[in-house]
Each structure stands twice: as C-alpha cells, then as structure tokens.
Amino acid sequence: MQPTGSAGLRILFVCSSDLRSPSEKQVLWLSTHLAAAGHRSLISLRGDPDSARTEGAEGIEGVELRWHRFRGRRLSREDRAAAAGFRPDLIHAWNPRVPVIAAARSYSGATGAPVLVHWEDDEWGMPRAHTAEGTLRRTGQAARRAVARVQPSAWYLATEASIEWAASNSVAFDALTPILADYVRERTGRPCAAILPPLPSSPPGRAATGPELPDWATGRPLVALTGALLRGRLDDIRLALRGAAAARRRGADLVFVLAGRNLTGIEPGELAADAGLGERDFIFLDHVPYPSIPSLLARSAILLAVSQPTSLNVMCLPSKLQSYLVSGTPTVLSAHGAGELFEDRREVLKLDRPDPDCLGELIAALLEDPELQRILSEGGS
Structure with a gap:
C-alpha cells in the first residue's frame, strides 16, 4: 500500500465503544506505536468522549479522535467530511459488528479508502453467548436487531448481513490469534492473517498512581x-x-x-x-x-x-x-x-x-x- 503523502500511512480506525473498553485500548496502543513510526491515525469511536481524558488518550502526537454519530444508516455529514479531510489510506474496522461495519462502509464511501476487517472474537458464537434471559428480554433483542437495519447503533453484535458485507467488500482480514484466523478462514472462505496485538504504551504525561486500598x-x-x-x-x-x-x-x-x-x-x-x-x-x-x-x-x-x-x-x-x-x-x-x-x-x-x-x-x-x-x-x- 502506498501512502498518500510523504509522512507515512494515514489509517482510520473504526471502533464500537469508547476508550474504557479493552478493544478500544488496543486500537489506542496500536495507533501510538504507528505514530512513533511516523504514521497518522484517526480513531472513530462511540460512547463517552470524556473517556479520552480518563484513559490517557489526549495529547498523543499523530493520533486524532472522533466521536461519530449515525443519521439513519449512514454516518453524519460532518463525520464523512472529517474522514475525507483526513484522507485515509486504509480504514481498519476493528470488528465485523453491525455499527462498526456500517460506519466503515460510510467512511469508505466518503473517502474511497479500502476496508480491512479485524476479528477479535468468534462473531458467530457471540450472539448465542449474549442471548438474554426471559422472553421479554429476548423479544427486545430481536427488535433491536431488526431496527439495526435502518439504525445501526441499535444493535452491538455481528449479524449474517454485517459478516457478509465484510467478507464481500473488505480487502483483507486479520485476527487476534492463529486459532481464530483459521476459524475465520473456514467460515468465510477468505484468507485471514494472524496478527498479535501491540503491547501497551504509556499514556503521555500521566502519573502512574494506583487506586487506594483499605x-x-x-x-x-x-x-x-x-x-x-x-x-x-x-x-x-x-x-x-x-x-x-x-x-x-x-x-x-x-x-x-x-x-x-x-x-x-x-x-x-x-x-x-x-x-x-x-x-x-x-x-x-x-x-x-x-x-x-x-x-x-x-x-x-x-x-x-x-x-x-x-x-x-x-x-x-x-x-x-x-x-x-x-x-x-x-x-x-x-x-x-x-x-x-x-x-x-x-x-x-x-x-x-x-x-x-x-x-x-x-x-x-x-x-x-x-x-x-x-x-x-x-x-x-
């Protein structure tokens, strides 16, 4: 892949939560390592913007944060314009779940950048593991999955449709472990590279003070x-x-x-x-x-x-x-x-x-x- 400029690659990461979540911390660590190598990252997130402050994600040179919002099936006009202004060489969807794929698809349409999909879990087994207890709650889950067809933020896991889009439209897959990569290859028929995650990076300018104990x-x-x-x-x-x-x-x-x-x-x-x-x-x-x-x-x-x-x-x-x-x-x-x-x-x-x-x-x-x-x-x- 050839970067658009002389300053290295420009990668737009698409996440499903805020920086309190473990997956999003992995994205932050990876972006920090990429920045140290001369590349630039834009991390697109959902959730609490204040998590950038509490989790030590502010003030990292080469790493930008954006808190995207859906307007129907697509991201807001402002989000799409911001992505176009960033000029990404690659859009890295951090999983194939409904809101992430919808956002990555919207960003790709706005920028023309290809999409790489990361796998961190058995996305086929996750819905079974997260099935709610009780008829009323299960009915609510089914309703949210249905609504997600027109409002992606309504559902938080992968569906057959989101996985199919990833398999048909992404340029490549990567997975967190060799076992998972083999499983993704078997289920999708697509090559999948096993890439172990980066080690944590220290938050800039933050004292390492631990919580008080009794x-x-x-x-x-x-x-x-x-x-x-x-x-x-x-x-x-x-x-x-x-x-x-x-x-x-x-x-x-x-x-x-x-x-x-x-x-x-x-x-x-x-x-x-x-x-x-x-x-x-x-x-x-x-x-x-x-x-x-x-x-x-x-x-x-x-x-x-x-x-x-x-x-x-x-x-x-x-x-x-x-x-x-x-x-x-x-x-x-x-x-x-x-x-x-x-x-x-x-x-x-x-x-x-x-x-x-x-x-x-x-x-x-x-x-x-x-x-x-x-x-x-x-x-x-």
Whole structure:
C-alpha cells in the first residue's frame, strides 16, 4: 500500500465503544506505536468522549479522535467530511459488528479508502453467548436487531448481513490469534492473517498512581483480576474467585482484587462470598482508568487470566494479557487458547484445567516460591 503523502500511512480506525473498553485500548496502543513510526491515525469511536481524558488518550502526537454519530444508516455529514479531510489510506474496522461495519462502509464511501476487517472474537458464537434471559428480554433483542437495519447503533453484535458485507467488500482480514484466523478462514472462505496485538504504551504525561486500598490489605499479597464484569464471563470470574478461596484455605493470606465495570447486575461482594472469600479477603474497585492500571498490576503479587474452555475463550486473546505481561508481575493463564502461545513456568504459569482447587494450589505454591516468581517476572516481560 502506498501512502498518500510523504509522512507515512494515514489509517482510520473504526471502533464500537469508547476508550474504557479493552478493544478500544488496543486500537489506542496500536495507533501510538504507528505514530512513533511516523504514521497518522484517526480513531472513530462511540460512547463517552470524556473517556479520552480518563484513559490517557489526549495529547498523543499523530493520533486524532472522533466521536461519530449515525443519521439513519449512514454516518453524519460532518463525520464523512472529517474522514475525507483526513484522507485515509486504509480504514481498519476493528470488528465485523453491525455499527462498526456500517460506519466503515460510510467512511469508505466518503473517502474511497479500502476496508480491512479485524476479528477479535468468534462473531458467530457471540450472539448465542449474549442471548438474554426471559422472553421479554429476548423479544427486545430481536427488535433491536431488526431496527439495526435502518439504525445501526441499535444493535452491538455481528449479524449474517454485517459478516457478509465484510467478507464481500473488505480487502483483507486479520485476527487476534492463529486459532481464530483459521476459524475465520473456514467460515468465510477468505484468507485471514494472524496478527498479535501491540503491547501497551504509556499514556503521555500521566502519573502512574494506583487506586487506594483499605488499610487492612497492607502487607498482604494481592491477587488481581481486571476487566469488565459481563454476564457471559461470570463462569470465568467465579473460577478466579473460587481459586483464590481455595488458596486461602491452603493458608495463603491473600487479598483478591477485582477491577472493572460491573455489567452483570450481581453485586461483586455476593460473588466473592459465594466463592468462599471473607469480607477482608476481597476488594472490588469498579472501573480503574488505564493510567492507574500499571501501578495496580505492579503492586500485585499474582495476576489471573483464567477462563473456561468455551469456543469464545479458546479463540480469543484476553485483552488484559498484554498489560499483565509487561507489568513484571507473575501471571497465571489458562492453558487453552492463548495459553498455547506461551511457555509454561517461564513466561506464564499455566492452569491445565478449569478447576478451582487446581488454581488454588498454583496460587498458594507461587506465593511461596520466590525463584519461580523471579523467572515469571523476567520471562513474561
């Protein structure tokens, strides 16, 4: 691909949420790395514009942000004009979901730039995993999918139509993991390159101050899990909580720290209590802005990226993993899916099966093994 000017490529990234979301942080990190190499990026987002401030995305040379809005099936005239003024060489749709494809299609029509589609999940399985409970809620979901044909912002997942557009009109596909790339090739009949995501970049000009913790946690090892709490991930969250409780029963004086927006409708304290953790064994921090995440990870003794071996988890790469690996804090990672990309007991400590007692044994043993902590700290980072 030949850039339009002498200053490198100009890439327009199309996202589905704001910068509090993990996928959008990956786009921000990639754009920051591209800027360092002399390229320019325009990130088109939806959601809360203030997330640019809280997540440290302001003031990055070579990275512009835009908060797009739909007017019917297309983006607003102002959005399309801004894209034309940016003169992108490439439009990178960050997934094939309805609002992203609709925005990418609109931008491509306004600029003539080709569209590259990124795959980060099993988009065919996501709707099943996000099916609402109860007839009324399922009816509401069906209604929103129907409305999305004329108002793309009404639905947030991929549909057969959005995937078909991506397969028929994009110039290329890329996927987050080799397993997912193979799956996309099989389902679409299109080539798909596996491109691992960039490592996190430090927000410019922001102090790395972590969240305050209660006094009773002082001096106790922190076992941390970060990321939004979603109903589709409840089994993964429960696995981590029960593993920490199993480690406590083995004598580990740990504190489990859970950081992320709670979108489950269930009190995190109830989840912790059901898992067997006491009131002073568990801290819920809610959403922690990204500039404070590195400090929290560095203060922790162990980071958890464990999950059930569902098709979604096997194919995806936990977005938290990049930050975990550069933190220098030992990470316990499930062996399936992304776990296959790492060396056990050097880069990560692998959990072979989703059993809380096995996880508790790993956590307790790691807390008592300074040499393994050192190896994982050096190997992971």
